Amino acid sequence: MDLATVNALSYEDFVDAFGNVVEKCPLVAAAVWSKRPFATLTALEAALGEFIDALPPSGILRCHPDLAGRDLRDGTLTRESSEEQAAAGMDALGSEEASRMSRLNEEYKARFGFPFVICARMNDKAAVLRQLSERRGNVREVEVTRGIEEVKKICRLRLHTLVLTDAPKL
Template sequence: MSAPPLTLADLNRMNRTGFATTLGFAFELSPWVVKRAYDAAPFDSVEALHAATMAVLDAAPEDERLALIRAHPELAGKAAIAKTLTAESNAEQASAGLDRLTPEEFERFHVLNAAYRQRFGFPFIIAVRLNDKTAILAAMQARLENDQAAEVAEAIRQIGLISKLRLQDAVTG
């Protein structure tokens, strides 16, 4: 995240391995998404690059989509406490104040994370950079009412928002 931004020209000159290694961070511990999106190169904009990655997700089988969802950490969860989040997730959670929770807020996140994981079998995902902790808690509570298919779709939509922000940070047009 701290490396100087890449240009689209840089990315368009890379081979598949270099491309996937360089952009693999955009989809939490799942470089297969950008590796497959490489087939749509060359890209004329970050939006086109992101659209190619989302097309990969749309075409991916359900088990791969669920594996991507499950690769994400819980918000304010054990990985955050143990400081084992990816650099991107750590910065994103901090941007929403999730590294500065009161004991009551932390307990609320813990209870909702557990209920959500029990209901859906994967962690709650939201583009935290576009929300604050109050909005995140409200969304966690509200989304517990979704059915499995709706929540998988919403998790993928949120991953799309997260990855777009990450790509916009890393790549200049």
């Protein structure tokens, strides 16, 4: 849809359309609806980013499913997450990769109290495993910040699949 259509959406339709731009946090879309009209897609993105920053970061991070975790195995991922995880090859790990992933994910969660979050569409499985291994050594404050940066990347890519960009047609 284009931006004019976005700006004309009712509250319910807006939350239906954008309720999962931040994984399982429809509150973000709900809060941002009252900020319309958005002059540009960048303005919508900025409003979402501002509200993300106003929420407790560990709460947002905890809404994310593990990469290659139980939800993937049980088929209970959201559509968006399922597509993203498949794009990074998380649905096609070899058995050694899968057990390494699972061990590192558990270690990360035990250390920080929230899951490891990374924008899967911008990484392949080797990069995901490398980042997970590296980032688990960070201090919590750094990981909270990194995780939220990744949430914003995921949000941006989800948004761009829903809304046509502002770029003028040549």
